[in-house]
Amino acid sequence: MDTRQSIHSDHAKTLDTLGLRREFLVERVFVPGELTMTYSHIDRIVFGGIMPTGGTLGFADDLGKAFGVDFFLQRRELGLINIGGAGWADVDGTRYDIAPEEALYVGQGARKVSFGSIDKAKPAKFYYNSAPAHTSYPTRRITLAEASPATLGDAKTANRRTIYKYIVPSVLPTCQLSMGMTKLEEGSLWNTMPCHTHERRMEVYFYFNMDADTAVFHMMGKPDETRHIVIQNEQAVISPSWSIHSGVGTKAYTFIWGMVGENQVFDDMDHLKISELR
Numbered sequence: 423m424d425t426r427q428s429i430h431s432d433h434a435k436t437l438d439t440l441g442l443r444r445e446f447l448v449e450r451v452f453v454p455g456e457l458t459m460t461y462s463h464i465d466r467i468v469f470g471g472i473m474p475t476g477g478t479l480g481f482a483d484d485l486g487k488a489f490g491v492d493f494f495l496q497r498r499e500l501g502l503i504n505i506g507g508a509g510w511a512d513v514d515g516t517r518y519d520i521a522p523e524e525a526l527y528v529g530q531g532a533r534k535v536s537f538g539s540i541d542k543a544k545p546a547k548f549y550y551n552s553a554p555a556h557t558s559y560p561t562r563r564i565t566l567a568e569a570s571p572a573t574l575g576d577a578k579t580a581n582r583r584t585i586y587k588y589i590v591p592s593v594l595p596t597c598q599l600s601m602g603m604t605k606l607e608e609g610s611l612w613n614t615m616p617c618h619t620h621e622r623r624m625e626v627y628f629y630f631n632m633d634a635d636t637a638v639f640h641m642m643g644k645p646d647e648t649r650h651i652v653i654q655n656e657q658a659v660i661s662p663s664w665s666i667h668s669g670v671g672t673k674a675y676t677f678i679w680g681m682v683g684e685n686q687v688f689d690d691m692d693h694l695k696i697s698e699l700r
């Protein structure tokens with residue numbers, strides 16, 4: 423488990439490229455045959471990738487110890503989106519088939535959760551977020567069609583994109599986790615510009631569907647003190663509440679966003695004018 427401490431914006435603004443990458447970037451999310459895990463002290467979000475290539479994968483029994491509980495989801499909820507081939511999840515004996523671009527929400531208290539791929543030649547790739555939870559809401563699969571889509575932006579500003587909201591209050595109840603996927607249209611390069619912060623929630627971005635030899639310049643930092651991190655395919659970046667989170671690719675890409683914190687009001691954002699950025 424890779425643990426990342428919380429970070430003050432006064433510290434963050436002193437960091438060089440390597441320092442920023444060490445604090446905010448997660449370079450290896452999907453490892454064949456492994457479940458990876460990053461634990462951020464910011465709102466105690468846990469995120470990573472699950473890529474079953476041989477047998478099944480799951481949250482190890484002794485993981486509870488690392489979280490001071492009996493098992494991983496004893497006091498947590500889980501959301502995931504499959505960016506690979508068809509797969510399945512078994513949650514305490516109930517099997518959920520999860521096709522590409524489908525999501526699963528697992529309510530707090532699930533004891534035995536395991537994952538597999540349907541075709542090992544085309545492994546499933548489950549990108550997951552987990553957050554502390556106070557009660558148990560029903561486990562449920564969410565299809566792309568159910569993930570209330572919103573298309574916004576303009577090709578003229580290279581930011582035409584569709585936001586699929588899989589795990590949001592209008593689709594299903596969760597304790598605090600929200601999760602979705604944003605797909606850029608061909609020729610569109612910018613996500614979330616004009617950008618925003620949300621003092622009341624943190625966010626993690628996971629960029630994927632990126633061709634070889636392309637990059638996303640992920641914008642971060644306080645609005646008057648911006649920095650960037652160069653991101654390659656299938657890498658994740660942590661965005662504290664004080665930070666903007668936006669990106670421009672050298673080619674169109676897709677990303678998954680996950681949020682935890684004070685509220686679940688998607689539009690509760692502190693919007694910024696582009697002219698306010700420094």
Ligand SMILES: O=C[C@H](O)[C@@H](O)CC(=O)C(=O)O
Pocket residue numbers: 583585603604613614615625667679688691
């Ligand atoms: O707080 C919301 C998140 O930053 C994302 O949902 C924004 C996003 O996907 C986009 O504008 O492209």
Ligand SMILES: [Zn+2]
Pocket residue numbers: 618619620625667
């Ligand atoms: Zn945001």
